[in-house]
Amino acid sequence: MDEPALPTPGGCTLSLETAGEAWSWRLTTPTGAHVAGLAPDRAAARRSAAFAAFVVSALDRTRQRRF
Numbered sequence: 001m002d003e004p005a006l007p008t009p010g011g012c013t014l015s016l017e018t019a020g021e022a023w024s025w026r027l028t029t030p031t032g033a034h035v036a037g038l039a040p041d042r043a044a045a046r047r048s049a050a051f052a053a054f055v056v057s058a059l060d061r062t063r064q065r066r067f
Contacts (some may be wrong), residue, residue, distance in 0.1 A: 010029070010030070010054075010060065011029075011030040011057075012029050012056060012057070014026070014028075015028075016042065016046070022038045022039060023038065023040070023041060024036065024045070025045040026049075027049050027052050029056055035052045
C-alpha cells in the first residue's frame with residue numbers, strides 16, 4: 001500500500017496503491033461498503049476517489065431524506 005488510509009468527505013476512508021502501471025484506489029464508507037477503481041496516475045486516483053466519496057455521501061444524504 002502506498003500510503004495509509006486517508007480521511008475523505010462523508011467519513012469515508014481512502015487507500016491508494018500501485019497496480020502495475022496504474023494506481024488502484026479503494027474507498028470504504030462508514031457502513032463498510034467498498035468502492036474501487038483504477039487510474040493512470042496517483043493524482044487521478046485521488047481525484048477519482050474524492051469524486052466517488054462525494055457521490056456516496058450525496059446518495060446517503062438523499063436516502064436519509066423523507067419526501
